[in-house]
Amino acid sequence: MKVTLYSNSELKKFLSENRMDFEERLLSEAVNVASKINDILQAGNIDLLKNAETLVMYVIEQKEEELIEFAKQEGILWAQHSLTLSFKLEWVQAIRRTLWKFLHKFDKLNENSFLINDFYELEKKINNNVDCFLNTFFLSYSNYKDNLLNNQRKLVEHLSVPIIPISTSVAVLPLIGMIDSYRMKIIQEKVLTEISNLKLQTLILDLSGVTTMDDEVISDFENVLSGVTMMGCKAVITGLRAELVTKMVRLGASFQHLADTRGTLQQTLKTYLDLENVKLY
Incomplete structure (x- = not known):
């Protein structure tokens, strides 16, 4: 058989x-x-x-x-x-x-x-x-x-880029910790998407919580600001630390043509909230 x-x-x-x-x-x-x-x-x-x-x-x-x-x-x-x-x-x-x-x-x-x-x-x-x-x-x-x-991981990455609307046209992006090239790529994707979705006219990027930023990332950050401008949105940078400014100066980086710079987030928020209140009246 x-x-x-x-x-x-x-x-x-x-x-x-x-x-x-x-x-x-x-x-x-x-x-x-x-x-x-x-x-x-x-x-x-x-x-x-x-x-x-x-x-x-x-x-x-x-x-x-x-x-x-x-x-x-x-x-x-x-x-x-x-x-x-x-x-x-x-x-x-x-x-x-x-x-x-x-x-x-x-x-x-x-x-x-x-x-x-x-x-x-x-x-x-x-x-x-x-x-x-x-x-x-x-x-x-x-x-x-x-x-x-x-x-x-993607969810955590996007949660680490919290874009917070404070009015119908203004939002804040508080950045915290170390910014490397990978995270900067996530920031760019999230920023451009949210500007479009929320129809933002002004994006305030608060860097007071940034501990370090690599040299090549500073160049990437300039690209982010350029993208914000191309989307028809105004970029405002607050909270620049002395050590980060020193590094930018050493590298010859300047964002003045792409963004306004302000001292603190609190002062900037007060300014833009006051402007929004004026518009309402």
Whole structure:
């Protein structure tokens, strides 16, 4: 009797008929996971026993596309609920061992029906499929986590560029901490977008909280101010620290043609709020 993954309906029938025994053996193989099955079900609505059956059927039926799609979905689910990866690895390896034990039982019931060539072919196909599932699962898990981290990073970056409207046409951008070239790029993107969205006529950039700014970033900052001007918005700089001004002078940087400079944010706000009140009357 020649057995292959493509034509062996008897193998599927055997596994279906021995489903309860298979699950019992699987739970004994995956000791750490077995005690967490209900927790995982509650945390992510993931039925490990049902998913084990699905995986086994995809493997023995050689359904590669379905197997890969299933692995991707599993990877996303585990990443979404931050489930422990070591549990997944232990579970899948336990499925592999349990499947082979039942293949051995199947072979004995059929009086050692596997020819040597058939056995090697079967071993190759089954293990390749299980490995394919694991690789796809971990890639899917990793990609989801990477995208999540990137999105969170972008959110934090944009939150670190808070453009605060103080009237219908004036807004304040208080900058704090170290400004590097990457952060300056975020500032430029946020500034130009918000000028357009809020229809700003004046943007007050308060630098009193800036601790340091690299030499090349000073040039980038000039580009930001140029962009503000090109958007038809007036730039006002406040709170320049002495050490930052010294560095600008040394580099020959001057923003006078692109922005007004004022001493403090408080004085500047008072000026523009008074102007807005005059306009209202």
